[in-house]
Amino acid sequence: MIRYFTAGESHGPALSAIVEGLPAGVALVEADINDQLARRQQGYGRGGRMKIETDRAEVLSGVRFGKTIGSPIALVIRNRDWENWTTPMAQFEDHATEVQKITIPRPGHADLTGVIKYGFDDIRPVIDRSSARETAARVAAGSLAKAFLRQLGIQIGSYISTIGPAAESATPASLQALLDAGAESLAAEADKSQVRMLDPEAETAAIAAIDQAKADGDTLGGIVEIYITGVPMGLGSYVQHDRRLDSALAAAIMSIQAIKGVEIGPAFDNARKPGSQVHDELFAGGEKGLRRETNRAGGIEGSMSSGQPIHIRAAMKPISSLVSPLRSFDLATLEAVQSRFERSDTCAVPAAGVVAEAVVAPVIANALLEKIGGDHMAEIKERLEAYREALRMRFGG
Numbered sequence: 420m421i422r423y424f425t426a427g428e429s430h431g432p433a434l435s436a437i438v439e440g441l442p443a444g445v446a447l448v449e450a451d452i453n454d455q456l457a458r459r460q461q462g463y464g465r466g467g468r469m470k471i472e473t474d475r476a477e478v479l480s481g482v483r484f485g486k487t488i489g490s491p492i493a494l495v496i497r498n499r500d501w502e503n504w505t506t507p508m509a510q511f512e513d514h515a516t517e518v519q520k521i522t523i524p525r526p527g528h529a530d531l532t533g534v535i536k537y538g539f540d541d542i543r544p545v546i547d548r549s550s551a552r553e554t555a556a557r558v559a560a561g562s563l564a565k566a567f568l569r570q571l572g573i574q575i576g577s578y579i580s581t582i583g584p585a586a587e588s589a590t591p592a593s594l595q596a597l598l599d600a601g602a603e604s605l606a607a608e609a610d611k612s613q614v615r616m617l618d619p620e621a622e623t624a625a626i627a628a629i630d631q632a633k634a635d636g637d638t639l640g641g642i643v644e645i646y647i648t649g650v651p652m653g654l655g656s657y658v659q660h661d662r663r664l665d666s667a668l669a670a671a672i673m674s675i676q677a678i679k680g681v682e683i684g685p686a687f688d689n690a691r692k693p694g695s696q697v698h699d700e701l702f703a704g705g706e707k708g709l710r711r712e713t714n715r716a717g718g719i720e721g722s723m724s725s726g727q728p729i730h731i732r733a734a735m736k737p738i739s740s741l742v743s744p745l746r747s748f749d750l751a752t753l754e755a756v757q758s759r760f761e762r763s764d765t766c767a768v769p770a771a772g773v774v775a776e777a778v779v780a781p782v783i784a785n786a787l788l789e790k791i792g793g794d795h796m797a798e799i800k801e802r803l804e805a806y807r808e809a810l811r812m813r814f815g816g
């Protein structure tokens with residue numbers, strides 16, 4: 420079972436992650452990690468910080484001669500911005516009297532709830548760990564699981580369908596062909612756009628909306644579409660609440676900063692339709708084998724993978740640091756004041772898509788390992804192929 424933790428403050432020396440449970444024999448090159456980190460830094464509407472950082476992971480353990488060795492993998496991503504923060508974020512010298520306390524919480528961020536929970540009189544420590552800077556470590560960790568899955572024909576990708584008022588009007592025509600080629604083709608196509616959109620009209624509208632929000636001192640959220648292709652049927656289980664695949668995927672996506680809604684396939688649209696227009700009819704035999712001709716269930720039935728692409732939709736709220744202030748109060752005086760602006764992104768939905776890809780990778784990898792087991796790549800490949808072959812023998816295809 421793959422488990423991982425991250426550590427690190429946004430303006431501290433570094434972010435780090437320890438990833439445990441990755442099988443031995445997963446082939447890795449540095450680009451498997453660093454390309455994902457670079458993708459996460461992209462996107463129209465990001466703030467000044469992304470010009471400072473060029474994220475790269477140092478691998479401290481668990482990899483030998485370009486392959487995992489089954490032992491924990493420790494990753495470190497240095498914060499270039501640290502050099503500007505050695506006083507306000509000093510670890511052992513006490514600069515509390517020189518550094519101005521931050522006492523005005525931003526509505527929508529973790530500021531108020533965080534200071535109260537941890538008993539601070541300065542919001543800085545909350546800002547620093549609640550920051551989505553942490554997602555760099557999660558993307559590095561997830562990239563390892565992604566590489567493992569890729570070597571088994573399972574790919575993860577995403578694109579953005581909505582940014583603020585700019586939304587695609589229909590499913591993009593290119594989507595099916597991209598999914599047929601594997602979800603990483605979808606991600607590569609989306610990456611060509613500054614907002615990771617497939618529909619050029621929606622892209623133009625999104626860029627204009629971000630420009631407008633920036634001019635207004637405002638921010639935008641949006642909707643991320645995540646796809647996982649090549650997933651064999653039967654990962655997850657209906658027998659116990661904590662083995663349900665949809666539940667584990669939703670929890671992973673919801674753990675991303677500012678994600679407030681998750682659906683599997685078009686779940687909220689489906690809720691408004693009769694069953695006859697929602698459920699995917701079943702077919703077997705012949706050259707096509709076991710199949711459905713539609714995928715309205717988003718690739719999951721009975722909390723198990725159906726063998727179709729898994730489709731997850733995630734709603735990101737608008738960024739909570741606004742140049743045009745909202746009403747807040749000063750924690751020190753309780754005086755009503757305007758909220759404080761902290762350097763910020765205007766829109767980070769494209770980056771959130773890359774993060775979403777990363778966080779679902781360990782979930783799928785664990786469901787696969789639970790189903791077929793195995794501690795090294797050759798063993799896992801053999802077992803997965805035997806499982807796929809058994810399905811072909813029984814149902815055709």
Ligand SMILES: Cc1cc2nc3c(=O)[nH]c(=O)nc-3n(C[C@H](O)[C@H](O)[C@H](O)COP(=O)(O)O)c2cc1C
Nearest residue numbers: 528529549551676677738739740763764767770771
């Ligand atoms: C990739 C990414 C970048 C973000 N950038 C910012 C930002 O620049 N400023 C900001 O206020 N919030 C930003 N957020 C959102 C905050 O991290 C998030 O709203 C905050 O942690 C409160 O979390 P919660 O409401 O989801 O619990 C970003 C989120 C993501 C996923």
Ligand SMILES: C=C(O[C@@H]1CC(C(=O)O)=C[C@@H](OP(=O)(O)O)[C@H]1O)C(=O)O
Nearest residue numbers: 429466468549550551552761762763764
């Ligand atoms: C640093 C990243 O995102 C940050 C996420 C973030 C927040 O509040 O979540 C606030 C901003 O931090 P800063 O004030 O340092 O610019 C973003 O830049 C990153 O994605 O690497």
